[in-house]
Amino acid sequence: MKYFWGLLLSFFLLQTATAQNPDSLHVKISLLTCAPGNELYSTFGHTAIRIIDSTQHSDFVFNYGTFDFDQPNFYLKFVRGKLNFMVDAERFYDFIYEYQITKRSVVEQDLRLSNEQKKFIIDFLYNNYLPANRYYKYDFLFDNCATRIRDILFKKTTGVRLANSIIPPNTTARDLIYYYLDKAGQPWSKLGIDLLLGSVMDRKIDNNAAMFLPDFLSKGVAHATINGKPYVLKETTILNAPTPIQPSGKYMPLIVITIICICFLFLFYIGRKNKLFTNFLDVFLLYISGLLGLLMLFMWFCTDHQTCANNYNLLWALPTNFIAAFFIWKKKEWIRKYFFFATVITALLLAFWFELPQHFNIALIPFVLLMLTRYGKLARKLR
Numbered sequence: 001m002k003y004f005w006g007l008l009l010s011f012f013l014l015q016t017a018t019a020q021n022p023d024s025l026h027v028k029i030s031l032l033t034c035a036p037g038n039e040l041y042s043t044f045g046h047t048a049i050r051i052i053d054s055t056q057h058s059d060f061v062f063n064y065g066t067f068d069f070d071q072p073n074f075y076l077k078f079v080r081g082k083l084n085f086m087v088d089a090e091r092f093y094d095f096i097y098e099y100q101i102t103k104r105s106v107v108e109q110d111l112r113l114s115n116e117q118k119k120f121i122i123d124f125l126y127n128n129y130l131p132a133n134r135y136y137k138y139d140f141l142f143d144n145c146a147t148r149i150r151d152i153l154f155k156k157t158t159g160v161r162l163a164n165s166i167i168p169p170n171t172t173a174r175d176l177i178y179y180y181l182d183k184a185g186q187p188w189s190k191l192g193i194d195l196l197l198g199s200v201m202d203r204k205i206d207n208n209a210a211m212f213l214p215d216f217l218s219k220g221v222a223h224a225t226i227n228g229k230p231y232v233l234k235e236t237t238i239l240n241a242p243t244p245i246q247p248s249g250k251y252m253p254l255i256v257i258t259i260i261c262i263c264f265l266f267l268f269y270i271g272r273k274n275k276l277f278t279n280f281l282d283v284f285l286l287y288i289s290g291l292l293g294l295l296m297l298f299m300w301f302c303t304d305h306q307t308c309a310n311n312y313n314l315l316w317a318l319p320t321n322f323i324a325a326f327f328i329w330k331k332k333e334w335i336r337k338y339f340f341f342a343t344v345i346t347a348l349l350l351a352f353w354f355e356l357p358q359h360f361n362i363a364l365i366p367f368v369l370l371m372l373t374r375y376g377k378l379a380r381k382l383r
Contacts, residue, residue, distance in 0.1 A: 013263070020088070026055045032107070032238075033045065038102075038192050043180050043186060050092060055344070059091060060090070062089050062128075063088050071323070077263070083138055086136070089129055096239060105237065107236070110234045121157065139305070141200070146213060146216075148213075148214050166219045166223055171205060174194075174214055175200040178190065180213075181193070186254050187252050190253075190361065191361050195313055198310040199318070230244060254365075259365055282328055282378060283328065287325050289317050290322025290325065293320075294319045296314055297319055299311075312358040313358075315345060316346060320338070353365070
């Protein structure tokens, strides 16, 4: 709200001038695309709209990627996908200062727009900036800082056409996310995303869907035309900074999980004659896999994160394992059958690991193999 009244005055003067003479609109509207940063929240870059009014000597940036830390139940709303993001506006030199400090490049694309189109975008942004309209429920894939601006520049602006594809054939949202996570050297974040985000991420996407990421929105604008002419008048690198990202450890999760699973197999081997010890290890593994399954169910059914739906990881992270862990101390026929079916399901999952409509992280294979051996052992032991 710190710039609200200043912006209100600027828009009032601007609208008064254009109402008298639409051709007097001396305004430049451009798309700002900011390079990825070191932190996970900045891994995918950022995007914003810049508006320069030479008559009013104003230079503002509109940014749909901000949120209020002070809103009630912040962390609970974040986990449940109910966190409100908002459009904010700040002076350009304040906006660019953050990227100078974090050493992230910023590219500007001046847009070819008529006076009427400029006025429409300005009116739309101003209306969005009003306190009653500025908040929206963030969704990583479908409603974020880039998709909001994409809709303004492609859906709400007339005459815009994107004929050529900006992504390779059969590209999925997970493919695009992998590109950034691999480039940023964040294999553990990649594993976490693969655990929680379901098969929605593995559907083939088109140009429009690909522009949920800032770089691809910039690419889409660069390849678009407006009324038969290039959409971009000029592209300028405002801030050219060397990337702070140092990618490393791409296979570290696979190595670490493999070592842990080998350690478990070794413990089962040396304690094979101690039933209490092996049961304790089995209970621990069942708890871990069961809790992961319960977390996936929670993210699917108890949150508004659309990307967490239809998660096939539940085929190996069986939520029922959490209950089964309490019964391995007793030789019950139903629990033996449970572990038999768990063995079959896990074996089929491994057999069709690369054929299911969802990509599984290869770092999970050692753990799934370990669970397969334990399911089979428990099914025989409880006979």
